[in-house]
Amino acid sequence: MAEKDQKQSAPKADQAKDAKQKDQPTKKDASTSDQKVKDLQKQVDDLKKQLADKDDQYLRAEAEIQNMNRHFNDERASLIKYEGQALIKEILPVLDNLQRALSTKAEGDEAKQLHEGIQMVYTHFEHALRNHGVTKIDADGKPFDPNVQQAVQTVPADKDHKADTVVRVLQDGFMLKDRVLRPAMVIVAQ
Numbered sequence: 001m002a003e004k005d006q007k008q009s010a011p012k013a014d015q016a017k018d019a020k021q022k023d024q025p026t027k028k029d030a031s032t033s034d035q036k037v038k039d040l041q042k043q044v045d046d047l048k049k050q051l052a053d054k055d056d057q058y059l060r061a062e063a064e065i066q067n068m069n070r071h072f073n074d075e076r077a078s079l080i081k082y083e084g085q086a087l088i089k090e091i092l093p094v095l096d097n098l099q100r101a102l103s104t105k106a107e108g109d110e111a112k113q114l115h116e117g118i119q120m121v122y123t124h125f126e127h128a129l130r131n132h133g134v135t136k137i138d139a140d141g142k143p144f145d146p147n148v149q150q151a152v153q154t155v156p157a158d159k160d161h162k163a164d165t166v167v168r169v170l171q172d173g174f175m176l177k178d179r180v181l182r183p184a185m186v187i188v189a190q
Helices: 002-023 027-081 085-103 109-131
Strands: 134-137 149-155 166-171 173-176 179-182 184-189
Touching: 085 109, 085 173, 085 179, 109 134, 149 166
Parallel strands: 149 184
Antiparallel strands: 134 173, 166 184, 173 179
């Protein structure tokens, strides 16, 4: 029986030896495991890089959307601010004609009444334009400003008019809020 116990214990010892050898990594196993770690680290680095790229793309897209929204809001505000600009430009010649009619002398009672009626229409017209942000450009006797005035003629400067000042306004200019609708046509002293 002792012999039988030895035979049974010998395979158990061999099995224990084999299990120990399996648990201990060999050089080949160690290099394979190092390679696996390197491969996994490379994959992690690649994924981190992809994530950083996606974050960058997301931030750029978000910035682009914000820029588009800001641009859209600016455009909308500008449209609202200068609403009616085309209509006002077409109405300005009517105002000019009323002003010309008022510059003629009225003789007789009927002509004076007609003149007064035209004056009332002109006054109401100016008042309505002013209420909507339209103002006349004050140019007579002022220094010439090419941003709001258009010089159509020059005259020599004299004691009454210094150089680069407006001598006479030929046609009034108008602004809608801070935008020039029509520059004033002027004669400038040189």
